[in-house]
Amino acid sequence: MNRKQNIPFLTTRSLHPENQESPIHFLNEWLTSIKYFYRRNHFSYPLLSQRHFWIHIDGMVHKPRFFHYDEILSMPSKSIIVPLECAGNQRANFKPKVYGEQWEEGAISQGKWTGVPLRDILEKVGFSQNAQEIVFVGADSGKKPGVHENIPYTRSLPLEKAMHPDTLIAFQYNDKPINYKHGYPFRLIVPNWYAMASVKWLNTIKVIDYSYKGPFQTDDYVYYPYKDNDKDKFPVTTLNVNSIIQQPLHLSILNTGVHEINGMAWSGRGRIKELQVSFDKGKSWKNATVHQLSNQDYAWSRWSYIWKVEEKGEYTIYARAKDSSGQIQPHTPFWNRKGYGYNAVARITVKVE
Amino acid sequence: MNRKQNIPFLTTRSLHPENQESPIHFLNEWLTSIKYFYRRNHFSYPLLSQRHFWIHIDGMVHKPRFFHYDEILSMPSKSIIVPLECAGNQRANFKPKVYGEQWEEGAISQGKWTGVPLRDILEKVGFSQNAQEIVFVGADSGKKPGVHENIPYTRSLPLEKAMHPDTLIAFQYNDKPINYKHGYPFRLIVPNWYAMASVKWLNTIKVIDYSYKGPFQTDDYVYYPYKDNDKDKFPVTTLNVNSIIQQPLHLSILNTGVHEINGMAWSGRGRIKELQVSFDKGKSWKNATVHQLSNQDYAWSRWSYIWKVEEKGEYTIYARAKDSSGQIQPHTPFWNRKGYGYNAVARITVKVE
Numbered sequence: 001m002n003r004k005q006n007i008p009f010l011t012t013r014s015l016h017p018e019n020q021e022s023p024i025h026f027l028n029e030w031l032t033s034i035k036y037f038y039r040r041n042h043f044s045y046p047l048l049s050q051r052h053f054w055i056h057i058d059g060m061v062h063k064p065r066f067f068h069y070d071e072i073l074s075m076p077s078k079s080i081i082v083p084l085e086c087a088g089n090q091r092a093n094f095k096p097k098v099y100g101e102q103w104e105e106g107a108i109s110q111g112k113w114t115g116v117p118l119r120d121i122l123e124k125v126g127f128s129q130n131a132q133e134i135v136f137v138g139a140d141s142g143k144k145p146g147v148h149e150n151i152p153y154t155r156s157l158p159l160e161k162a163m164h165p166d167t168l169i170a171f172q173y174n175d176k177p178i179n180y181k182h183g184y185p186f187r188l189i190v191p192n193w194y195a196m197a198s199v200k201w202l203n204t205i206k207v208i209d210y211s212y213k214g215p216f217q218t219d220d221y222v223y224y225p226y227k228d229n230d231k232d233k234f235p236v237t238t239l240n241v242n243s244i245i246q247q248p249l250h251l252s253i254l255n256t257g258v259h260e261i262n263g264m265a266w267s268g269r270g271r272i273k274e275l276q277v278s279f280d281k282g283k284s285w286k287n288a289t290v291h292q293l294s295n296q297d298y299a300w301s302r303w304s305y306i307w308k309v310e311e312k313g314e315y316t317i318y319a320r321a322k323d324s325s326g327q328i329q330p331h332t333p334f335w336n337r338k339g340y341g342y343n344a345v346a347r348i349t350v351k352v353e
Numbered sequence: 354m355n356r357k358q359n360i361p362f363l364t365t366r367s368l369h370p371e372n373q374e375s376p377i378h379f380l381n382e383w384l385t386s387i388k389y390f391y392r393r394n395h396f397s398y399p400l401l402s403q404r405h406f407w408i409h410i411d412g413m414v415h416k417p418r419f420f421h422y423d424e425i426l427s428m429p430s431k432s433i434i435v436p437l438e439c440a441g442n443q444r445a446n447f448k449p450k451v452y453g454e455q456w457e458e459g460a461i462s463q464g465k466w467t468g469v470p471l472r473d474i475l476e477k478v479g480f481s482q483n484a485q486e487i488v489f490v491g492a493d494s495g496k497k498p499g500v501h502e503n504i505p506y507t508r509s510l511p512l513e514k515a516m517h518p519d520t521l522i523a524f525q526y527n528d529k530p531i532n533y534k535h536g537y538p539f540r541l542i543v544p545n546w547y548a549m550a551s552v553k554w555l556n557t558i559k560v561i562d563y564s565y566k567g568p569f570q571t572d573d574y575v576y577y578p579y580k581d582n583d584k585d586k587f588p589v590t591t592l593n594v595n596s597i598i599q600q601p602l603h604l605s606i607l608n609t610g611v612h613e614i615n616g617m618a619w620s621g622r623g624r625i626k627e628l629q630v631s632f633d634k635g636k637s638w639k640n641a642t643v644h645q646l647s648n649q650d651y652a653w654s655r656w657s658y659i660w661k662v663e664e665k666g667e668y669t670i671y672a673r674a675k676d677s678s679g680q681i682q683p684h685t686p687f688w689n690r691k692g693y694g695y696n697a698v699a700r701i702t703v704k705v706e
Contacts, residue, residue: 006371009362014602015379018359026368099606099704145608145706249367253452255498351452353498 010036013101017041017142018181021106025246028262028302030293031081032109034179040086040107042153042216043142045181046201052139053185055121055169059135059206062126069185073171075116080166080191081299083110083266087194087221087236090342096227098339105244108266110300113189115170119163122207130209134162136188139201144215155199156212157190166191166298169202191298192268193237194341196221224337239268240343241329243275243303243321250348259307263319263346265290266300270324275303278318282331282345288319312352319346363389366454370394370495371534374459378599381615381655383646384434385462387532393439393460395506395569396495398534399554405492406538408474408522412488412559415479422538426524428469433519433544434652436463436619440547440574440589443695449580451692458597461619463653466542468523472516475560483562487515489541492554497568508552508574509565510543519544519651522555544651545621546590547694549574577690592621593696594682596628596656596674603701612660616672616699618643619653623677628656631671635684635698641672665705672699 008023022038046052055072058064086107091100122134133156141152161167168189171178178184183200190197196216221236243265248254265272272292276285288305301321309315320329333344361376375391399405408425411417439460444453475487486509494505514520521542524531531537536553543550549569574589596618601607618625625645629638641658654674662668673682686697 006368008365008368009373011364012361012376012379014605015359015361020362023365026365097604097702099604102602102604145606249455251450251452251455252367253498349450 008036010039011104011106013103017043018045019101021103022109024106024108024244025249028246030299030302031111031174034111034173034176034182037109037111037179037182038086038107039181040101040195041140042144043140046139046141048139048180048184048201052201052203055186055202056204057121057125057206058204059208060128060131061122061207065125067121069171072116072121072169072186075120077114077116078166078168079112079114079172080168080189081110081112081293081296082189082191083108083298083300084195084198085239085242085266087196087340088338091339093342093344094333094335094339096335098337100339111174113168113170113187114172114175115168115189117165118167118169118188118205119165121169121205122163127207128209131159131207132209133158133212135206135208135212136199136202137204137206138199139203146219147215151215153199153216154212154214155197155216156208156214157197161190161193164191192239194221194239196236220338221340222338223334223340225335227337236340239266240341241265241267241269241272241321241323241327242343243319243329243346245317245319245346245348248348248350251350253351253353254309256310256312256352257308259309260304261288261307261317261319262302262304264300264302265321267321267323267325267327269327271297272301272321273324274322275301276320276322277305278320279315281316282318285320309352314349314351316347316349361389363392364457364459366456370396371398372454374456375462377459377461377597378602381599383652383655384464384527387464387526387529387535390462390464390532390535391439391460392534393548394493395497396493399492399494401492401533401537401554405554405556408539408556408558410474410478410558410560412561413481413484414475414560418478420474422524425469425474425522425539428473430467430469431519431521432465432467432525433521433542434463434465434646434649435542435544436461436651436653437548437551438592438619440549440693441691444692446695446697447686447688447692449688451690453692464527466521466523466540467525467528468521468542470518471520471522471541471558472518474522474558475516480560481562484512484560485562486511486565488559488561488565489552489555490557490559491552492556499572500568504568506552506569507567508550508569509561509567510550514543514546517544545592547574547592549589573691574693575691576687576693578688580690589693592619593694594618594620594622594625594674594676594680595696596672596682596699598670598672598699598701601701601703604703606704606706607662609663609665609705610661612662613657614641614660614670614672615655615657617653617655618674620674620676620678620680622680624650625654625674626677627675628654629673629675630658631673632668634669635671638673662705667702667704669700669702
């Protein structure tokens, strides 16, 4: 009997709705295989029918109409490599603890999304000069605590972000039709924003001249800095500069010798410029080697550092990324009541025996 | 397109060797399906050959010999439902943190093991009156930190435990040949002991008149009460009385109304007699309903408690089991350097909105 390759699995956080984490510490691909793409749902999966192959565009447009799947596939498309990260990624790291799905570090996955720029579709229908936001409705719906009727998953984008040439109506992931669980037939892809903006099973697009107030942007996906009141709240949008240490694992036991410390780093505010590691809890920092895909502005970077350790003992290792906009991971995370946007310095402790 | 059932996966802790946790919070079967049985290995999987279908018995026996797979299958067999729990299960709960695989609550699985009592085999070969221990050698081998050559996984049992009528040389799990990753063709099954005693890919059995000192019982699988010295160490053997809360999940958000709190409880020292829950951090306790399989002395119990909650807020829920030998889960775990036998009162906090 032959040895088989040992393979990782998604880590289950909940089943109804399905929320499963990517086994990020055991993956080193640039493009996450669809089977390892994290799954994050607010509702049960939608029952799809023929009408989901038509995207309806209405609101303040000159010619409201439907676009069929075939028509969208016949339009000029582009492909971009984009990491999608759940705003709640690393929520489990907050202290004090916050309620909600206890995502560790795997609510992030990256792949090649292919689609038609949303602006091309909007230009086909034309829209009012008073347009302020574009609203996106997914085919998934259900009950949300505090809301009485069934509601579909709905989010808006400011016009400027919607018109960015890389905001796509995607129909392929890694050169295949998007997997059912990840939004087939259409998923909005909004580079640089947390993934709640990248609406799955996209079905309706509406142009509006006001500020949309749906619960997925006025209740959830809002930073609440205080435990007991909503003062100073502001919406979750752009990915914070962030990194993780993939290997070695936290609290693992290593031999003396040479080890590669490695991980990933990413930001919604620019390219990763620097990844530093510290062995003295941040007093001094050393540069790691940063590996990047050329011509991919959004893709995560991978980094590595060769560590030679001869003395037995316990070691704490920090890693922090800096991006081209000058943002750097903070020592202390920005605690917020719903646990979004964790991006404090990555930390592990290992024992060398 | 139809909705598919959402299914959980094993949680990956490491791949080389393979260590994966059962998604215990999402399972409610009495018999763990083999695909959800946790995987715990010290080495890579063994390459099996014809010789692994022969168990060799030697040492202080009257007639050293080999038993072929077919011969063992032709002997009278018995089936018992046994939970196997890794001694490091719940290691991640220790504070201060301990090094090693960070098992949460899923390094435990239960099923129906069918095999021949080891005593029947030992009686066939006869053994010396001076016999003290029986040594079991698995087909898996490799390097262990601190040991120079490759060593096979090897453990011993005291004669009395080895001769217990329910200590089995098992060849079936849930009525099928044991899965390759779980010990095919033979696994020793030692009810009531932590699972390091239930040697997989069992290949050699040796009767000895001394105390075996292999590293898997003198270095690993030893309780070390102190961080910096080995004083007062003692071996890991019997399962501590223990329980978990499976649902609701720690740090989850619930609606007001009626919820079932449920989980499992087990002990290597007797049957579960009582499962109590507390909503005031252990000041007062209420009895949960305990469900048990009849005629199964080793099987875990399942428990449930109907909780009606009308007031919004944060709630801490404790659960503790008591067994028929009078053992009860402690408030504070017995911290030990290698992180074995965690069995403190189970605790979750939930938010009701």
